Amino acid sequence: MNITVETTVAAPIAKVWSLYNSPEAIKKWNAASDDWHTTASSVDLREGGTFSSRMEAKDGSMGFDFVGTFTKIVEHELIEYSFGDRKAKVSFTDTPAGSKVTVSFDAETTYPIEQQQQGWQAILNSFKRYVEIAS
Template sequence: MEITIETTIDAPIDAVWTAWTTPEAIIQWNAASDDWHTTKSSVDLKVGGEFSSRMEARDGSMGFDFSGTYTRIEKPNLLEAEFGGRKLRVQFSEAGGKTTIRETFEPEDQNSADMQRAGWQAILDNFKRFVEAESGNASR
């Protein structure tokens, strides 16, 4: 089983790709809710390169590392990776100055598919807000 989420961002594909693959940007948007944040991020954007983000509760009560290895990169349209024995595919497509991101991932066994879908979608929605605010195209 795979889970797919998506959003359309009012920004060109190059700006979206950069925000998705730059550690300084990832730290700004990579959280599902305001009580979590990403404290550090690294990206080695090449096939076989690794990525990692440290996510922590703002109150310091818990945290975890999300990391993996890139298995396919087609800038600026596709990223594929493996993380924790699971696969991730992120597709970027542009039309009319807007970029659609479609993320497909293999879920883990500890949380329900609905919970994982909601969490990943919340992060993607946060990403959309960040990119639109950075590009001056935030919804009014």
Template sequence: MTTKTRTAITIESTVQAPVAKVWDYWNKPEHITHWAFASDDWHAPKAENDLRTGGKFSTTMAAKDGSFSFEFGGEYTDVKEHKLIEYTMGDGRKVSVLFTTVEDATKVVETFEAEDENPVEMQREGWQTILNNFKKYTESH
């Protein structure tokens, strides 16, 4: 059996908010539904999150016109409050999210394994757009 080596993609953003707020807005379903989508014609109508090692999460991402939706989810493999979240997505790809305090802000660095269907740059742009939505939402609320 051969193990496939996946391309790791890293994105980041510095959010002008303390780490406790950034952590809550990243993880609480009532906030996730306000930022977990890549364009204004999409939304996240439902989110569930059991934030603990072994816990599962799921976010519904859907086109606002009802034409398409999908579940983005997985299982947590490591959770260190205000510092680290690692999880495995439903398709087996791994994701790591680091939270680091930088002066009065929080740097969020997310690394994920690329899938095989779409170009790496397209995946990077999509995930970065969602992270930018997170930053904008967190800083404005």
């Protein structure tokens, strides 16, 4: 099953693209809730390049690495990547209201669909807030 989340950011596509893919920016926005944070991030933004984000609970109780490989890059338009046996696609669209970011990803089987959708949407909402404050 595929899950889709989206948001519209009040900023130009070039800025949205840059902050979505910057390791330093990712550490500032990549969390689904205030009790989590991203402590490390790397991005080799090219087809065949890899990315990694270390996500941890702020209380130190747990953490995990989100790692994948870019499979398709169209600058300012599209990022496709694989992570484990799953795939995701991020599209960037210019609209009158700003830059629309849509993320579609393969669901996993451990957590309920609703929980996965809420978590990824929360991260995307955090990204929107970060970009709009940085603009």
